[in-house]
Amino acid sequence: MTARPTLADVAARAGVSASTASLAFSGSGPVSDATKERVLAAAAELGYAGPDPRARSLRRGRSGIVGVVLEERVRSAFLDPVKIRTLDGIADGIAPLGAALLLLPFIGGESEGATIEDAPVDAVVLIGCSPRVGHSLEILRRRGIPTVAIEGGPTGDDVPDISIDNRDATRRGAEHLAELGHRDVGVVTLAFDAERTSGPVDAALEARATTQVTIERLQGARDVFPEAPAVAAATSSVEDGRLAARLLLADASGRVLPAERRPTAIIAQSDLLAAGVILAAEELGLTVPGELSVVGFDGIRVDGLRHDLTTLDQPSTDKGRAAGEAVVRLLAGEPAASLAFTSTLHIGDTTAPPAR
Template identity: 70%
Template sequence: MSGVGLVIVGSLVVVVLAPSGVESIRLEYPVDAGQDNGDGCPSMGPAAPHVRPGPTARGTRPRTRPAASPIPPPEDHMPTGAPAAEQAQRCTLADVAARAGVSSSTASLAFSGSGPVSDATKERVLAAASELGYAGPDPRARSLRRGRSGIVGVVVEERVRSAFLDPVKLQMLDGLSDAIAPLGAGVLLLTETGRGANAVSIEDAPLDAVVLVGCSPRLGESLEVLRRRGIPAVAIEGDPGDDIVEIGIDNREATRAGAEYLRSLGHTDVALVTLPFDAARTRGPLTPDLEHVSTADTASERLRGARDVFPGIGGRVAGGSSIEEGLEAARALLRDPAGRPTAIIAQSDLLAAGVIRAAEELGIRVPEELSVIGFDGIRPDGLQADLTTLVQPSVAKGRAAGEAVVRMLAGERPASVRFTSELHVGDTTAPPRA
């Protein structure tokens, strides 16, 4: 399976797909000695960089993009070994310092925002930089000086495109990116299944720290790689072990509360649609064998919460958290009128939306003939009903993970954090039909 990475640094976004799709994207700059344009810096020339894509996958066509504006290569403090012609084309921090009438060290402090530099001096340096077209010190050189890559990895267990379709993961990423903003770091999105010579992987990506997002059956495998590499890690959900910071929620207690609510309405014939239990994402009936080999702590804990109230509860295991997976699982549960449950507990809101869609297909009225409970507290696309669900603080979880990363990179040992969920009673649950 291909590895997918997304780097976000300020307004720059670079997507790397490997080994299928675009293998590499390389920005090339024309080598032009340039002429002094009168402002103290050599001219960059009119030519714009072009993108050279790698081979495309079968059955796909390369995308065309509008012509790009000239993009200057990284600023001064260029790592040793950069082509001389490339270095000669640029304004340097020394040029800015000379224009502002300060030392290079003072100009550097003005850009970094640290150190005893007056506001007037900072304004003078920034004005000189603007006149010369100088954007700031090269972030690559800054990384070399600090001994860091300037990248925080975020591992999602599914394909990256699936993560962007899941509002829960997007909310966690919002909180995470806000919290790590003081680091000035970029974010690299990785799938845990990256493989192949060209794949972007936690095996070899240059990372300062890693946050593992989601309810992954592969959590243990990913953590072993990070332990071996000595990279600080934070796990959102799961049971990572005592040496890894965990940002979790009360999965068992929350699901128990939802199940107790169904029982209070009079339901006794209740079924589950669960998240995956194993790394293969096996779909089908919820069997003792599958429960026994489970490597997915979140799915297992939510199952235990339901069993605390309905000891014999069964159901179907989905291959992931999506409306389509919930639809497929619910079709199997609801196909036989004689064996239909009166209520279904779905382990995510996306799965619950799929359950409701399956009920609509089969002419089953929700909640009159079928009650549905989800987990997350989002509003899935296309769902008109107010879903009864367990609401979790997704943004706060992401923010807590980011704060833990900041503290770890400062040499501290942050504690794990456990949030609680709340039952939201919507209009998808009602007493069973007599």
């Protein structure tokens, strides 16, 4: 009695065949009420908990699960408000499927268990801003799993990409700084490559960049400030923003640079990075926005930040929802197109005319 009862056991007890028992459970086939009742009664007596989802999904070819690839440690994804909003939107978008969301860890780790190469999913959403999208796409294409990307960069015709106007939006932020009178502007960027190389951005790094978002946003800044020095942060976090900003504002020994040798404004490619930039500035005795203006990207509220950040407000939830809806369409066999949203410039209290 240790083994869990199977449909066959139930059928035997009810005195019917396994096929009939199956029909009785799924309710679809032509089964007399009396028989169905007998099967249900037998199931109750045996403590049968319904068809095994593993067997069912093998047979049906559908598992009712949609994967979400976070392309980084699950835990750090939970700490990123943009990701959470996006997840929220995805959950909303796939609601008509009634499917559950499987959080897939980044690949390349030493994980034993479920990864993108090996998970029972009907479809997958790649949440980008990541250098690994290319590799993931290849695996999914090979497995023949319908896929939707969010900020995936160039994905090919078979994979709809939900994105925003990264370059235009950043340019609008840069123009806002230019109008205030800023001329010396620095940029703190997201990661460029899979190794998440951090530090000053040079031509070599730009050349081997694989993250579309980083590049587009940098281009937007360069559209207005072609000479702007840039520093890459390893991750989108307050701490890495702080470290990157110090490279723009202080010398090697950690002393603040003289006013003529440091930027009067910094464009950060995420709000978390911007919060780190502000933190670094204040640590160095610089006031914001008096001595340093800061522009972020995302439009989230950063926990613990005392400022109303000037930033580019992007519709994260809408992006997620659109991705979810695209998944639904793909699973229905319909085509799904790529889609681009627009961000709006929110002017807070972290930007002002430069002191000099």
